[in-house]
Each structure stands twice: as C-alpha cells, then as structure tokens.
Amino acid sequence: MARTYSTRRKILTTAAAWGVALLIFFPVLWMILTSFKTEASAVASPPQLFSADWTFENYAEVWSRSDYPRFFWNSVVISIGSTLLGLAIAIPAAWSMAFVPGKRTKDLLMWMLSTKMMPAVGVLIPMYLLFQRLGLFDTKIGLVLALMLMNLPIIVWMLYTYFKEIPGEILEAARMDGASLWNEIVHVLTPMALPGIASTLLLNVILAWNEAFWTITLTTTKAAPLSAFIASFSAPQGLFYAKLSAASTMAIAPILILGWFSQKQLVRGLTFGAVK
Amino acid sequence: MGKITLKQVRKSFGDVAVIPGIDLDIDEGEFVVFVGPSGCGKSTLLRLIAGLEDTTGGVIEIDGKDATQLPPAKRGLAMVFQSYALYPHMSVRKNIAFPLKMAGLPVAEQEKRVANAARILNLTSYLDRRPGQLSGGQRQRVAIGRAIVREPAAFLFDEPLSNLDAALRVSMRQEITELHQTLKTTMIYVTHDQVEAMTMADKIVVLNAGRIEQVGSPLELYHHPANLFVAGFIGSPKMNLIDGAEAAKHGAVTIGIRPEHITVQDGGPWQGVVGLSEHLGSDTFLRVQVDGVGMLTVRAGGEITLRHGDAVALAPQLDKLHRFGTDGKALA
Amino acid sequence: MATQSSRIAARIMVAPSVILLFVWMIVPLAMTVWFSFRLYRLLSPDRTGWVGMRNYTWFLNSPDFWLAISNTLLLVGGVLAITIIFGVLIALLLDQPVWGQGPLRILVISPFFVMPPVAASIWENLFMHPQNGMFASLALGLGYQPVLFMEDYPMASVIFIVAWEWLPFATLILLTALQSLSSEQIEAAEIDGAGPFNRFRYIVLPHLTRAITVVVLIQTIFLLGIFGEIFTTTQGGPGSASTTLPYMIYKQAVIAKDIGRAAAGGIIAVILANIVAYFLMRGIGKHLDA
Structure with a gap:
C-alpha cells in the first residue's frame, strides 16, 4: 500500500533534496559557468554567478591552441x-x-x-x-x-x-x-x-x-x-581560469551527457548487481 | 523409434550416490511416469536420460544404440521444463522454431512445422506474442510446441504442471494425455503428484532414495503394491497401515487397507469414535479412532451424517487386505 | 549441475581472462622484483649491480614511509567514512517522496562522470585557491582570512576532493538498496512500536549491509591507487605532508629517478595491498553470495 504524505512534508523534503543535490552538482555548474566568462570576471571578487560579458572566446581559443x-x-x-x-x-x-x-x-x-x-x-x-x-x-x-x-x-x-x-x-x-x-x-x-x-x-x-x-x-x-x-592545461595561475574551465568542460562534456541520458541503466550497473 | 533402456545407470555427486543403480526398459510409444517424493532422484534420472548430466556408470540406450556419451542435442529427445524455459526475447513463433533453426532446416519447412504445432496446440493466434504476454497454460503449450516440432524419439517432461493452478493442471493433464494419444511418441514424465501419475501413465515407476520401488500399470500398483512405500505413496487418501496385534492376527507385521475397503456397519469388528468428517458431496471421508488399531481413514457415502464424537463400528473387507512382512515387502 | 563436456568448455572459456590477467599482473611484478634488488638510477646509468635488500631498507627507514602509510590509510578510511555517512543520509532524503526524482539523480550522479584531473583542478583552482578561489572570496566577504587549503590542510583537502568524486557512487548504490526495502517491513515495525530511529537502526541499516559492503569493496579498490588528485593538487606537499604510498613511489621513480628504490616501494605497496585485499575479501566474500 502506497502511503499518503502531506503536501507540506513533500514540499519540505523536495526543497531539502534539491538543496543537497545542487550543492553536490555546484562545482560542475560553476566550472561550466566560468568557461563562458572572461578571464577578468572569472576571478572577480565577489564571485559572479552570471557575468554580463558572456563569451565563447575561451572555447575558441582552447580549440585553436590544441x-x-x-x-x-x-x-x-x-x-x-x-x-x-x-x-x-x-x-x-x-x-x-x-x-x-x-x-x-x-x-x-x-x-x-x-x-x-x-x-x-x-x-x-x-x-x-x-x-x-x-x-x-x-x-x-x-x-x-x-x-x-x-x-x-x-x-x-x-x-x-x-x-x-x-x-x-x-x-x-x-x-x-x-x-x-x-x-x-x-x-x-x-x-x-x-x-x-x-x-x-x-x-x-x-x-x-x-x-x-x-x-x-x-x-x-x-x-x-x-x-x-x-x-x-593544468599549470594555470590566476588569469587562466576561464580557459581552464572551458578545456575541462570540453573534456568531460561527452561522458557527462552520455551519463545523463543513460542514468537509469547506469545506476543499475553501478550496483554491480549486488543490490537488487 | 522411442525405445529407451537403462542398464545399471548410476549417478553420484561427489561421495553421495543419488542413484545407486537403475535398470529400466521403456517401450516405444509408452507413457511412463517417474513418481516419488522430492529428493528421490526422479529429476536426476530424467536429466541423465536427457544428457544434461553425466552418468557415473551404466549404459543408456536409445533405440538400441548406446547414447551414454552423446550430448543432449544428439539424442533425439525433447524436454519440457518445470519453468517452461521459454526464451523471453523471442516471439512464440521463434521459440517454437528455435530447435529447427538450430538443426538448419529450410525456412519453408520450419514455417510448416511451426504452423502445424500451433494448430495442434491452439496457439495459432498467439504466434507473434512474447512469452511474457501469455498465461501460464499458454506458456506450457509453447514449451510443448517447441518439443513436438522436432519430432523427437521421446518427450521428457520435468514436473511440467507444478507451476499451474489446480484447475489448469487438470485440463493440461488431459491435453498432454490426448497429445500422447495423437502422436503415439514415447513420453517420460516426472512428477511428485501421484494423481498425475495414476491418471496419465501407461506405466508408473515409483522411485525412492534413488531406487525403483516398483514398476507397473497404475492399477497394478494400486491393487498390488509390492511394498509399504508404494502402498503408502499411491492412492488418495492414503492406504491405512496398521501394525501391532491387529496385523499379527493376519500373520503380518503390517497390514494395509484402503479407505474404500472399510465400511461403516453396525456390529463391525472395529469400534471407534469419529474424529473428523470431511464431506465432499459425493463421498465423505471419516477419520476414526479405533481402539487397539489406531486412526483410520474411511470412505463412506455422501449422505452419511456422522459427526465428531459419534461412535461407529467398522468392517474391513478382508479380501482387500494387504499384508507386509518385516522387510516391508508384500506377503503373497 | 553439468556434464563433463560443459565443465571442459567452461575451463576453456574462462582461460583467456585468467591467463591475460595473470600475465598482466605477473610480468611487471617480476620485473619490479628484479629492479628492487638492483642499483638502477637513471641519473647514473653506468653504475649498476646487485644491492641486496638495500633498496628495501632505505624505503622502510625513510622518514616519509610511515607518514605515507598513514596518509594512505587516512585517505581510504576518510573517504569511505565520508561517502558512506553522507551517502546514507542523502539516500534517505532522496528516498522520500519528492518532486523531480529524475533530475535530482542526474545532479547527484554528475561528479562521478568528472575525470579525476578535472575534479582536482576545479576544486584546487576555482574553489580552494587562496587568492582567486570562491572560498577565499567568501571568507574575505565575511571578514575572515582565506584558508590556505593546500598548504595548511593538504590531506583534508585531498580527502574532501576524492570524497566528492565518490559520493555519487555511494549515494546511488545505497539509494537503490533503500528502494528495494519493502514498505511493509517498515509498516510492520511501526505497528510494533519502533520509532524513526529504531526503524533505521533495526530495519533499514541491516538491509543496507550488502550495499555498504559493495561500496567499501569497490571504493577501496580504487582509493588504494589514488594518484592523479594528489599529483594535480598538492604534489604530495607541503614537504611530505600529503604524500601517500603511491605518490612516494612516484617521487622516487620520476623525480629522484631511482628505479631500484621505487621498485622496492612498489613491492612493499603490493604486499600491503594484498594484506588489505585478503582481509577485505575474507570479510566481504560472505556478504556477496550473489
């Protein structure tokens, strides 16, 4: 028998779950966001979640240099x-x-x-x-x-x-x-x-x-x-963050996307068959 | 086609002799049932015949040729498994055609045989479904279909009805019997259910602890059990077995009498008290505690009104009495 | 449950895997044993010869050795503890009825797809960097001095990064296990008067044993060899503060270019790995009767 839960409780647990999940995911998100910033705004303090000067420059440069x-x-x-x-x-x-x-x-x-x-x-x-x-x-x-x-x-x-x-x-x-x-x-x-x-x-x-x-x-x-x-790419200091982020994003994007699409299959595989 | 002979067939797993040595002749076209309690070695014996297990010793002949060393596929036998063992990723059509495909038959011939099997088994409208979409009885029929298209020398059935509900079991039992009458192919059928054995078999082989207790037609076993084990195993409700003083009166260690051979009769020699009465409508089974004899099961007419606690007198039909000696064997 | 011919077939079919793995293991191992008894320095290639146990004694007497051992154990133990504790908590949370199960799983699983050098460099540069990292900005914004993660807390930082990489693995296995727990069991315990804590202690946790076993086994296999994260971030430093056994061997081989000593270290590491493997397999074999 499925149990009924109060909507209030569901809202609370949903909020908590999303909070935790976003915290875990945040470094990846931050890397992707940084890859679209200029080097200057990438190291701006306080950090900017979104910067005004969105650019594909970093990708272009990583692409052309390697x-x-x-x-x-x-x-x-x-x-x-x-x-x-x-x-x-x-x-x-x-x-x-x-x-x-x-x-x-x-x-x-x-x-x-x-x-x-x-x-x-x-x-x-x-x-x-x-x-x-x-x-x-x-x-x-x-x-x-x-x-x-x-x-x-x-x-x-x-x-x-x-x-x-x-x-x-x-x-x-x-x-x-x-x-x-x-x-x-x-x-x-x-x-x-x-x-x-x-x-x-x-x-x-x-x-x-x-x-x-x-x-x-x-x-x-x-x-x-x-x-x-x-x-x-891993000897960068300071002014190199945006390009490092772009290169990193390019390195992990293919497998990240594959993983997202096959997430269900994968979780089953991850358990090594030992958890039913 | 379809004569199988076992000569001193033995099987051990490690040090444990599951089958210490069996001789058996199965004639062409016979419906033979291996019956016995679980763990008696009946399934192992079937798997030895199928070639799914190696024999430890002895010879298995199929149609006069030594098949002991042949792989399963070369023995010309077909098997229906307890779990049906259908291929879940193939349609019914492909399931039935699989052995033909493996044998490399031309596609036209495959289709002809599949269509024929489907017609016999009423599966024609299900041919394109997957096993997962079928009911238990239909799956059972697909498994049989897969067996019959090969036109085997003999069919092997390993407790094929044990996963079905009671009503379906009865109708599938009849279907398999009819199939045997149509095909006239040798069938070896393993079950722990003596009702299936009684109703289907031409010949019953009663197994216990890896040994054959008795071989014979259903009525032979019923009327002339060779020993206590067969006497107790065949028949439902069970034969009443009585030992002690009452048995000694008849010159035996144990005597047996079937419930239908005891009548409720005023002035009968056995006085008892009814413990339980089960009314089936057509019959009533009474459990009666008889002084100096023990608890007896008695079949009485459907209209009888005896109840718990009633006193009753019973009379055994002495000509139907079975007598057994110290070794458990029937006395002549 | 099989015939002689199928047993023979089974041997033949398992042989390629066994032979390949055996060769893959034994050839480099034999070479390492050979090197470990020899003087073999890339910087002085003409001086060679047998040195007996000297490479081993140097390695075992090196002041870094015990530090490296304890760092290795700290890394494995720390990451296991963090991932299992937080994994259980997060799994319990995600097992509640929430909106957006699918997207949540995608977010949580993501770190698993990030290759170790990328994970290490994101954390080191974008977050833990003492001038430009986000943590430094946050600290300054709140009026504190930025923490020098890689200088002052090198092991903790490495453990943190590795734990982040493995947390999804633990969480998802534990979540899958939780979801297979029948709600009837929980309800029965509730009727029997068990409160939330007792339900967790006596019903949920025992149910998770098998999953936790898998997490420990798989993670230990990968964690014992952790190298890339240290290489990318602290380089084993400052000094030898975050040098693990694999990293100490690497320093001997690649920086000091003393192959003999590195080989001796390799053999010591292999022996230790086998000891760990022995206890792990013995403890776990029982639980994994799949």
Missing part, C-alpha cells in the same frame, strides 16, 4: 575499444562462472578483483619499458589493451552477477534444442542479458574515459586522450 578533435577521437577509440574487447573476453568467462560454478569460482572472482588493488604506480617503470619494447607506447592499441586489462575484473564480475539471474533451465533448453555452445551464448544468453551487458558497457566506457594514469604515462601525443589533454 588539437581537441584528435584527443576526443583517441578517447572514444580507447574507451569503447577497450570495453568491447573486454566484453568479448569476459562474456565466455562469466558464462563459465555463472553456469558451471566450481569450488574455486568465488576465489577466482576475488583474485581477479584483487589484481585491481595493485597500485599502478608500483609497476609504472616496468610497464613503461614493456610498452616501449613491444612498440605499444603511445599507440591506441596499447592503451586499449592496458585499459581492457584494468577493467576486465570489473566487467567479469558485473556480467557474472547479471548472468546468475538467468535461470539455467533456459540454457539447458537451448542445449536440448540442439544449440551449440556458440549458439547458446549468441542466441540465448546474450539477448537475455542485454540490459546487463548494456550497463556493463556504459560503466566501463566511463571508467576507461576517466582513467588518468596509464593514459597519461603511456602516451605522448599520437594516442593521447582527453585526460592527457586536460593534464596539459
């Missing part, structure tokens, strides 16, 4: 490429863990996750040398591989939790119906788990897009994505 489209394209290729490759490797693994669990399945899953706990900095030099030696340094392929491996444990885990919700009888029915393992996965499992796979895809694209250690240390120019683009 090769934004190349960084953007690299980010797209690396984040989507690494996630798709990760899914291709993780789907069979998750199938195995969910439908043919053994005594060691849980340990295996936990081991996979624990590989993520190794501090990346600890293996920076070996990784750098390896990438140089293998010709992967500053290549998109190299970053696709690195980020795929970084996120693989998360992808496997998420898929595993989604697959576990699918009744095994359906896969057995497919087996009785003459489906090979390939057909079982392609025609039955994957379509049934599509919402889960979509959430996994989204979350990992975001994680890969926002990765800012390997993407910066293992690239120089050719394969550098937006995280490296923004790092190159």
